[in-house]
Amino acid sequence: xxxxxxxxxxxxxxxxxxxxxxxxxxxxxxxxxxxxxxxxxxxxxxxxxxxxxxxxxxxxxxxxxxxxxxxxxxxxxxxxxxxxxxxxxxxxx
Numbered sequence: 001x002x003x004x005x006x007x008x009x010x011x012x013x014x015x016x017x018x019x020x021x022x023x024x025x026x027x028x029x030x031x032x033x034x035x036x037x038x039x040x041x042x043x044x045x046x047x048x049x050x051x052x053x054x055x056x057x058x059x060x061x062x063x064x065x066x067x068x069x070x071x072x073x074x075x076x077x078x079x080x081x082x083x084x085x086x087x088x089x090x091x092x093x
Contacts, residue, residue: 022070
């Protein structure tokens with residue numbers, strides 16, 4: 001993503017805008033996690049590796065913050081996450 005919003009927020013219905021903003025935030029944080037973890041895998045400098053992995057971990061916390069807020073606004077998302085969790089649990093029983 002690298003700072004490009006993947007959707008046109010101007011075309012999102014007013015009652016959906018906050019949920020979409022939170023989803024864009026989640027996408028941005030996951031993109032950052034991927035970037036930092038890839039860079040950490042590439043470097044041979046242990047200090048840089050430690051720094052990048054620490055920052056990636058912080059970004060994962062940000063994902064959790066955005067998701068928590070999203071789940072307060074989107075009850076359907078809560079239901080679908082639960083369905084997904086059950087499907088995985090059943091798969092590995």
